[in-house]
Amino acid sequence: MTGSSGPTIGPTIGPTIGPTIHGSAVLVGDQAVLIRGPSGAGKSRLAFDLILAGRGGQLPDTTLVGDDRLFVTPFRNGLLVRPPPELEGMIEIRGLGIRRCAFVAEALVGLVIDLDAPDAERLPPPKALRTTISEVKLARIPVASGFPPLPIVIAALTTIPGCIEMRAADDCRKKSG
Secondary structure (H helix, E strand, C coil), X not given: CECCCXXXXXXXXXXXXXXXEEEEEEEECCEEEEEECCCCCCHHXXXXXXXXXXXXXXXXXXXXXXXXXXXXXXXCCEEEEECCHHHCCXXXXXXXXXXXXXXXXXXXXEEEEECCCCCCCCCCCHHHHEEEECCEEEEEEECCCCCCHHHHHHHHHHCCCCCCCHHHHHHHHHHCC
């Protein structure tokens, strides 16, 4: 099932009931980026920035999943995210209000971004880069308050994990981007 346009992972898996979270989600390539944080932290802004980065070629095709409130459901060994029907295809753009855009009806989460995260560090320990939602373990990026999240999210989506060791530097340059 699709929204106004864009990719899907197949038919809707079940009724859109169950736990909801306050956040935004964007499908980047074949994985959703789930954005969490307190009110006013910039969740909608980051979602729209990611959509623009996809349109600009910095990321693979990027499409809104949902903004403000999302259903999350464990599915196969992952976490399925969907917008409530009343919010499908809507995103808040600060200064313009609520706008409509292309969306997908559901996607599997591959990365969680926590804005205004109290545990954000310059060099986070491995434990800080994982989270669990509905008993599903996921990759996570904690972003400090006041730090622009877009560059770090683009870096996480376009670089090779584990390329921090000196002996891997040449291999990392060949495969990143």
